[in-house]
Amino acid sequence: MSPRAGQTKKRTRIQAINEEKIVEAALEIFATFGFRGTTIDQIAQKAEMSKPNLLYYFRRKEDIYISVLRRTLEEWLTPLTALNPKGDPLEEISKYTALKLEMSRKNPTASRLFANEILHGAPMIEDVLKGSLKQLVDEKAAVIRNWVREGKLAQVDPYHLIFMIWATTQHYADFKVQMRAILGETVDAPDYYEQAGTTISAIFLEGLKPRG
Amino acid sequence: MSPRAGQTKKRTRIQAINEEKIVEAALEIFATFGFRGTTIDQIAQKAEMSKPNLLYYFRRKEDIYISVLRRTLEEWLTPLTALNPKGDPLEEISKYTALKLEMSRKNPTASRLFANEILHGAPMIEDVLKGSLKQLVDEKAAVIRNWVREGKLAQVDPYHLIFMIWATTQHYADFKVQMRAILGETVDAPDYYEQAGTTISAIFLEGLKPRG
């Protein structure tokens, strides 16, 4: 019988290994070529197995894609959960921004996969976006709104602030090709993301106005 | 004889009309489905002509894509050229940011097309990125660097600042689906981009630190 990946039946040893190999291979291919641009053969080759064998674990191309997406999305949201209402506002936001930037550095592929899906209208994960994502963001937006109310932050809209942090940090994964075209190999140097962090942090905290 | 779109031969009246129709239709389809995800038939249908007829004007799918991309890219870069070295720094940057945000509002399709191309490694426009784009950005980065040196701006890296402005403003086109999932129809209300502009502007100028 076919194993029906995703369902929680007894997963055999080989099943666990192969599903992992497939999903890992698929992440990179999908992120590079998009859903339509990816062929099952490509994934199979990267995962070092035959196409029919891959299809034994995931009946449809779409199943692989969704599997990869959900895993990625979960990982992608984790940093926001760590935003602590009891912590120091500026410090919490700084930490969150740094964490997101670090993720763009360490796992740009995941960011690109996600960006690609959103860009094309998020047909496969609309429910997650309107569900757990919305819930989490609403919750954290309320936290930020409180901080503003208490005078611990400048008067800003919490949602737009969150979007701005996402945009800024994910840009370093999604648009790295453009950055490399402009800056050359600099973008691959070890201190590039450090500089980015410094600049981003400075602007978020102090703004562009010069201070005496 | 085939008309060879893009070359400057005598373009007949009908040729001009149809090429325009094709490119316009293609922009939307490509932005939504990506290069591989788009079929010539889709474009032909949207442009209200038969597939062979479309292929009479553009011999290959790739030709249409490149044509659309170059036109978009050009339009996309224009605002940066307006950054005036003699103007007031904070005001110039504010104006630039507002202009980019306005473009995201008015022409999100173009932004998404461009984002998609970069995301997939910019295989078709690498030369433009490393050429005219780089040149323009280098030039404007020097302007910003001067402003910083003269103490008219806080100490920030000009390139990272430019990237941050791009990221923030384009996010409102590229990730609008995500925003809509979180905020609902709010994002389609007339004052949504106004709020965005206010928040972005506030943060870029003043930062998040509360002021007495």
Add this chain to the structure above:
DNA sequence: TTATTTCCTGACCATTTGGTCAAGTTACGC
């Protein structure tokens, strides 16, 4: 009007690709 160039189309083709299947092979519980 007529000749010629441009424009347009239905029919067609080759390739790619998602997905199936029958039949073998391997792993594993007993």
Add this chain to the structure above:
DNA sequence: GCGTAACTTGACCAAATGGTCAGGAAATAA
């Protein structure tokens, strides 16, 4: 070791799709 369930594969299929082509229709120059 043995039987069964899990795993693997080559061969195959149907649909989708990029692109061609011969010939007809329309525009336009003479």
